[in-house]
Amino acid sequence: MEKRTNKRKWNWAQILAIFVLVTLVISMVYAIVNLITAPSGNVPEGQQTKGDYSLMLMQCVLGVVVLFLPSIISKKMKFVIPNAMYIVFIVFLYCAIYLGEVRSFYYLIPNWDTILHTFSGAMLGGLGFSIVSLLNNDERVTLSMSPVFVALFACSFAVFLGVFWEFYEFAADSFGMNMQKTMLEDGTMLQGHAAVADTMGDLFVDFLGAFVISIVGYFSIRKNKKWMKNFEFKKIDEDKAK
Structure with missing residues (x-):
């Protein structure tokens, strides 16, 4: 008698989504810690303030919410989002929030x-x-x-x-x-x-x-x-x- 094994098939969209989710959660922890310890008011050039970390935290929280939004909407409205489109969306989210806000690409990359x-x-x-x-x-x-x-x-x-x-x-x-x-x-x-x-x-x-x-x-x-x-x-x- 053959045993049936239900193996979950992973695709690139799911793998990328998990990677970005983990990255954003770690960034949220990083932002919270620095929000507590960072100086407020005038700081030396190049040093981030509490306002910078507040923005970073807000963007990361928003990123996590938006990351799950397509899946929630598609299940409710009963349609399938193509992997190609979802991958494009995830890559954009990573570039905008993690690279742009957390890694300061908005300032570092012209x-x-x-x-x-x-x-x-x-x-x-x-x-x-x-x-x-x-x-x-x-x-x-x-x-x-x-x-x-x-x-x-x-x-x-x-x-x-x-x-x-x-x-x-x-x-x-x-x-x-x-x-x-x-x-x-x-x-x-x-x-x-x-x-x-x-x-x-x-x-x-x-x-x-x-x-x-x-x-x-x-x-x-x-x-x-x-x-x-x-x-x-x-x-x-x-x-x-x-």
Whole structure:
């Protein structure tokens, strides 16, 4: 009699998610310890303050929550997120929070913030295409969109979320954070045009990334390119799942 062994199959998306989760949890502990011991007020150049560690802790907590969000939403809405899209999302989360905030890449690597905003614009534009695809495959929704309208929706969706993120950064900075980078690493506060340059630059590259992916998506839909299927949400057939 053969014994059945139920071995769980791991994929790269799950492995990366666990790696990022562990990294963020360790970073949270690191931020809490330093939040207790770090000086407040004026500090020597290059030394981080309590405000820096508060921002680090908040970002890591948000990262852990957001990491689980796709899985929660997909289970509730009964659809499958492709591994390719989830991996892109996890890599972005790691680069933005761990490398950017914990490892200070925002200050150490020139244009790191700009690169991430461009990437996020493209990623959210791709998410817009996936949402339309999911609605098209839902029998309860009667939807027929031209490739132009789908591309416009994807671009608008990405830019809207980019604007919403800037609202979040502005609100966080009201509590002494420095998400909009209006304060340099040495504590110097930017004034006038320089103070809003980060926000406007972020919005511009958000649009640029979304626009590029929308153009690519438009021609891919028109020419029926199959590679886009790797990034589309798949509705779960409840009859087959039973």
